[in-house]
Amino acid sequence: MGPLSVSVDRGTLCLALNGDIDFVNSGPITQAIREAVLQGRPTLVRVDVAEVSFLDSSGLGALVAALRVATDCGAVFRVERPNANVYGQFEIAGLVEMFGLADGDGGRGCARR
Amino acid sequence: MSVEQHHEYRQRLAALDETVARARLDPEAQVHRAAGLLAGRVGCRVDEAHTYLLDRAAQQGRPAAAVAGDILTALQSRPGSGTRPLDAEVDTALRPRGRSPAAGRRPPAHPPSQAAGDWGPLVQQILDAMPGNHMALSPVLGDNAGITDWVIVAVSQQTADFSGRDVAQAVGRRITQVYPATVDTPVWQAWRDVVTDGRARKVGPFPYVGANTRAPADVLMTAWVSRVGPGVLSRWVRHDEQTRQTERIAQTERLGRLGWGEADLVTGQIVWSDELYRIYERDAALGPMSSEEQNALTVPEDEPIRRQAAEGFGRGDTVDVTVRIRVGGRVKHVRTIADAVRDAQGRPVKVYGIVQDVTMQHTTRAQLAEAEQLLQQHQNSLAAEHELAAQLRQIVLPVPAEPFDLPGLRVAVRYLPAEEASRVGGDWFHAASAEDGSVVLGIGDVAGHGMHAATVMAELRHVLAGLTVTTTTDPAQLLWHLNRLLYSRATTATAAVARLDPQSRSLVWAQAGHPAPLHARAGATTELTAPRGTLLGAVRAACYATATVSLAPADLLLFYTDGLIEHRRHTLAEGLAPVIATLNDISASGSRQPLADLLSRLRRANPDDDTCILAVRNHTPEAPDHSEGDHA
Known part of the structure; x- marks a missing residue:
């Protein structure tokens, strides 16, 4: 399984990232998310990061790039289910609100089908 | 069948x-x-x-x-x-x-029963030559002359195989030990009846729940029982036997993308398995292809390989050849292993072939080779890029080897490039006096590595220096401008910026997604509470708040990039702990050269990342201290 899986469910683009997201794979991931958003034209983009073990600045950059492309397309962008460490990184980066995590529900993951 | x-x-x-x-x-x-x-x-x-x-x-x-x-x-x-x-x-x-189920369940050795008499070996000889499941049984009589059990007198090879025992192991055993599940089934009753009246019977189909873990939980069986000698001969058929075999073969074929075929050269009959039809994408209703039809699918480039294999086959070799065939508009890699049954003269009478679709293996191998090559190219270009990035960094961001003084502060900087050259990235620092008499300190980290990060780093640093001269020294406003710049570059970066008023000793600072500086005073270190601030370049209209801290004489402040503490298998707090311990030590020690001590003792946590450290010490104007410069 690659670090990114993508599924579309009626206007919602569900992305799931897993493993370490870092300078090694952030480029292709950014590109793949971008294409998925531009092709799917979703109204909601949900990124499940429950399986992400580590993010470096490039990995964070990939999420920001996803935020930007989703926002540019008029979609709502949400990052869901970060582990404590990853959440801590979002906090430091000041991205908790931007990632739709401020309401404190921790995000419910994409529905498994 | x-x-x-x-x-x-x-x-x-x-x-x-x-x-x-x-x-x-x-x-x-x-x-x-x-x-x-x-x-x-x-x-x-x-x-x-x-x-x-x-x-x-x-x-x-x-x-x-x-x-x-x-x-x-x-x-x-x-x-x-x-x-x-x-x-x-x-x-x-x-x-x-x-544990091994067979070993666990094996009953203790049982002496051959007297009831077996002499007819056992004879029946065994007969059963040895017969296919199917057969067992000859001799009744065991209880005290009241009723039949309480049966002794196995002879058993066919196939039955012995099924139970996981060989013939010698089964013969002489009692049914209640070997097949306890048989007790009181219809077949058990039939054995009694046959001994009693001598008439052969058919029983079933009846469900048999095997005690043997290898048998499916519930199997349908039909049994035929007839009288032989002093006992009975019991034959039975498992109704799922053929299905089981067929399913297993189908599964093997499917998993291995493996099909088989055979050609009877005497009758001309050809048989293909289902998977072979799938490999050749042929409707099974059309029947198998002739070997000419099959050969015609070989791509022309591989035709010599096929022909060579065919010649070898003619000489009596076993064929093992992989060729490409064109099927359904695609090219498949197909491995064929063929062997023949030959007559006394060595002429093939019947040909058996296994055909395996190995396209996946070939594709995977080709893809791996391609990926490897790409990686190599990538690395070569990375190496070249690193050279440039390092040169650029040297021009843009020369790191002072010694601590230096600014109004009210002594400053020391350390830059630790990533161990792997290609990962040298976009860490930067800024420490300079501004036009308004304040001192502006900054540290930052551009996401990513290599030329792009180095270029953005250079840009950020120059813009920051320019802004402090022309526009503002307010940390929040400086970050607001830097955010606009980064947003337009579609790049993210983190930064912390501080302004010290040398007169009031008050330090105002702001941050954009960056780790808060550490403040050490007399052996106690705290992480400054970070004011609100988003990563640079994430959103167009980011706003930055500021916080203020008053510096006392000899206070130490440590700005750093996350390479110092970040490690992928540790939490940030775990990464921070040794840094805090070091700061505690040094600020408590009263060293005359605390900055030099600090920089020499700090080790970065993440060798994958480059690390920048900016340490400042509050100068006490009352007692100017020049020792640091002499020793560092």
Whole structure:
């Protein structure tokens, strides 16, 4: 399984990232998310990061790039289910609100089908 | 299925086995295939089966491929043929942690029953020559002359195989020990009745719940019982037998993308298995292709290979050849292993072939090679890029070797490039007096590595320096401008910026997604509470708040980039702990050169990342201290 899986469910683009997201794979991931958003034209983009073990600045950059492309397309962008460490990184980066995590529900993951 | 058909069927299977054994792949692929087959058989995930295989190999101290080979041989040999590796391996596979079911259940040795008399060996001789499940039984009489049990007098090879025992092990045993589930079934009753009235009977189909763990939980059986000598002869058929065999073969074929075919050169009849139709994408209703039709599919480039193999086959060799065929508009890699039954003159009478679609293997291999090549190119270009990035960094951001003074502060900087040259990135610092008499300090980290990061770093740093001269020294406003710049570059970066008023000793600072500076005073270190601020370049209209801290004489402040503390297997707090401990130590020590001590003692946590450290010490104007410069 690659670090990114993508599924579309009626206007919602569900992305799931897993493993370490870092300078090694952030480029292709950014590109793949971008294409998925531009092709799917979703109204909601949900990124499940429950399986992400580590993010470096490039990995964070990939999420920001996803935020930007989703926002540019008029979609709502949400990052869901970060582990404590990853959440801590979002906090430091000041991205908790931007990632739709401020309401404190921790995000419910994409529905498994 | 008639006896004859059954026999042919088994022959075909045997041929299949042999050729499959020959079709063994390279060791790694073999382990993968064994894991796949095992997973299919056991109903677990392939990776679990894989792990199990490796475990077993380790236990046995043998190469994984050897164990995989055994399992492949075992799983692919025909069921019921009595090959012990099949039974042993599959049993072990089915219950990897348990004891061997056969060993656990085996009853103690039982002396051959007197009731067997002399007719046992004779019946055994007959049964040895007969296909099917047969058993000759002799009644065991209880105290009141009623039949309480049966002793196995003779048993056919196939039955013995099925129960996992050989003939010698079964003969002489009691039914209640060997097949306790039989007690009080319709067949048990029929044995009694036959002994009583001598009339042969058919029983069933009746459900039989096997106590043997290898048998399915519930099997339908039909039994025929007739009187022989002083006992009975019982024959039975498992109604799922043929289905089981067929399913197993189909599964093997499907998993291995393996089809088989045979051609009878005497009758001209050709038979294909289902998978072979799938490989050739041919409607089974059309029947098998002739060998001419098959050969015509070979791509022209591979035609010489095919022809050479065909010539070898003519000389009596076994064929093992992989050629590309064009089927359904696509090219497939197909491996064919063919062997023949030959007559006394060596002329082939019947040809058996195993055909395997190895396109995936070839594609994967080709893709791997391609990826490797790309990686190599990538690395070459990275190496060149690093050279440039390092040069650029040297021009843009010369790191002072010694601590230096600014109004009210002594400043020391350390830059630790990533160990791997290609990962040298976009860490930067800024420490300079501004026009308004304040001192502006900054540190930052551009996401990513290499030329792009280095270029953005250079830009950020120049813009910051320019802004402090022309526009503002307010940290929040400076970050607001830097955010606009980064947003337009579609790049993210983190930064912390501070302004010290040398007169009031008050330090105002702001941050954009950056770790807060550490503040050490007299042996106690705290992480400054960060004001709100988003990563630079994430959103267009980011706003930054500021916080203020008053510096006392000899206070130490440490700005750093996350390479110092970030490590992928540690939490940030775990990474921070040793840094805080070092700061505590040094600020408590009263060292005359605390900055030099600090920089020499700090070790970055993450060798993958570059790290920048900016340490400042509050100068006490009352007692100017020049010792630092002398020692660092």
